[in-house]
Amino acid sequence: MYRGGRAGAVARILNRLSAKLYAAGLLLPSHAVTLEVTGRHTGRPVRLPVAITEYDGARYVVSMLGPDAHWVRNVRAAGGQVALHRRGRTAARLEEVPPADRAPILRQYLAVAPGARPHFPVDRRAPLTAFEEIAGQYPVFRILI
Template identity: 55%
Template structure:
């Protein structure tokens, strides 16, 4: 059955979009096109363009190269705190880099860089944050096997698979 104006149904479009997003990150890693798109989005978010106040660029030190790596992220606000979520789970490079560097990172948004410490949130505290993140980050929805409107019990089942980090200010040294 077609949608209201004779085009494809919204669910069919969503399925196609989700399949495309999963293809860009097949194997849990961004491939060539995804890296290029991430670079563009990261630059836009760093300048405060198109981020709607929730996009930022995360800079982390590579655990093997020591080089600064950058990627676009969505910062989810929940109960007065800010959080980053790994839509690709534990194996995402930025997660491993942050863990190896004791949570040190830099967030750039609106042209301002700030040194932060990312503190991993215990699994039991993640479900509400994951739900909030999916509300704000439509690009992450294909990677998280829970509908954003699902009950918290569904988020509890997947919480261990998706690292969540609380953003804290890091004193300048």
């Protein structure tokens, strides 16, 4: 579905459907939300389903497709300004986490987002050192509201 790090036709259809259902709060789990960010080229809102990961009292979103995912580029271009949808709209800012601090968040992410596991070269139960080795390849953003 994500050949070459990009969503294929089936993934795009499923993402659109999931984004609508998550925004309406109709799908479980509760950590599933819709992220809305302004497109860097079109200026139009782009919406996609994401899993929120909680770690050490903070909430995060992770790019399972790495730094070249379009939503990551859009968030960076928008200065981190986004909206989160789940039974309502909440304005938020995403602050990128330095690679040195990402490992425990990535491990927690794989625990709550089983659909992301095939995109990571480590097992969700791997030691923290394994996540430290790949942390630079997977952007992590802290949610600030």
